[in-house]
Amino acid sequence: MNKKLKNLFNFTSIMIGFLGFNLSLEAKKNKVESLYKNYCLTCHGKNLEGGLGTALLNLKWLDPRMNDTFTSIVQKGNIENGMPAFDSVIEKEEIRALLVYVQEKSTYSKLDSEKPLSSDASGIYSTQHHDFKFELLHTLEEGIFWSLHFLPQGEILLTQKEGNLFLYRNGFMSKPIRGPKIRYGGQGGLLEAAAHPEYRENGWIYLSYADSLDNNRTSMTSIVRGKILNHRWVEEEMIFQAPKRFHTSQKKHYGSRIVFKENYLYFSVGDRGDASGAQDLKKPNGKIHRIHLDGSIPSDNPFIGLKNAYPTVWAYGVRNPQGLVKHPDLNEIWEVEHGPRGGDELNLIKKGTNYGWPEITYGINYNGTPITSETKREGMEQPIYYWVPSIAMCGIDFYTGKSFKKWKNHLFIGALKARQLERIQLDRGKIIEHEVIFKDKGRIRDVASGPDGNLYFVMDSLDGNSGASVLCRLVPVK
Ligand SMILES: [Ca+2]
Ligand SMILES: [Ca+2]
Structure with missing residues (x-):
């Protein structure tokens, strides 16, 4: 056998051996x-x-x-x-x-034995602290509302996953405004929208979306900022865009929520289907990032000194963080992330911290095979709370209005799979109250505490069946 052939032979046997080993490992996973x-x-x-x-x-x-x-x-x-x-x-x-x-x-089995949380004959829902009515504000003819955000004068900025922005005020929904070029499909599209803390002065709006550098073959979460002038999206500037080698053909786990805190911008990027990448500080996926409002990198980010570390990383080991919000009074950032099958998490995000995915988790693979036996490990942060089975949470917000007095600073979590809105009261990093306030309507994408004291949200449908996406609010009943 000549040398070249021999090498090829050896390489092939190693590969077969390797594959065989993998297959036997795979077969062991029941x-x-x-x-x-x-x-x-x-x-x-x-x-x-x-x-x-x-x-x-x-x-x-x-x-x-x-x-x-x-x-x-x-x-x-x-x-x-x-x-x-x-x-x-x-x-x-x-x-x-x-x-x-x-x-x-x-x-x-517990849920099956419970009465569904529905309204009485006059449309009033009763919960632990407050009674409320549900109001439908707008039905989108086509597509999915992905996020909503209040602008300083009470106008609501909405994104539609298919790539449009909308402005809503006093019962009037604008025509669609075409946003940045997106890679639409799977979980990807136009995602979060949030206004600059000094929006009144500068008009900057930040958007996250599934961005492609190669004609939609691959994508990654990117962030741009721009302005809406005369009903058009203009002056677009790139704020965060990972190099091409970090883009993937996978169409899931974009994360993408945006939070402003002390003149920094924090945002979440999901693991993009590469679970082990969440532990790799060289990669931007599976991370919470922190940048300046113009996209430049703060010199005091936690991994700046570490060789080859991705410089914008603030925290890591997260799976698909579709909820991220700042506490209204405390200087804290709260996150929720989708687990796999079981193991959705609520986390308090701290500088340089490892949240464990996929080394530790309270969930298993979707097909029922285990991921790991470990739920905790030294050097990895525990969630404040976890959900089994998964509810698939999405947008979250703290309630800061005056109408629902006993909900002040409570965290509201919208869920996709469980089609419910949860209320959580936190005290010094611990949950002291937890209640599902309604369920069995549509998949809830985002929640926002309105300046008028009402609680706003967007859902994929009104009843879980029809496809029309809706903007709604909960209004207190005196
Ligand atoms: Ca929002
Ligand atoms: Ca975790």
């Missing part, structure tokens, strides 16, 4: 549904209702303090109840997946 069927169903029942073994439908399994108890019972068994030890047949990460399965089923 889906949680088949794990449950093979090892648990006989005793715990088809629907986790119990039988020979105890019923597993129990909300106690959602308590993070029960994680180790669950693992230990499955590994070592429970002699008193006649349960054998499974440590030789079920991997630790598979036990983790089984726990997520039990958490999902327990939550769904």
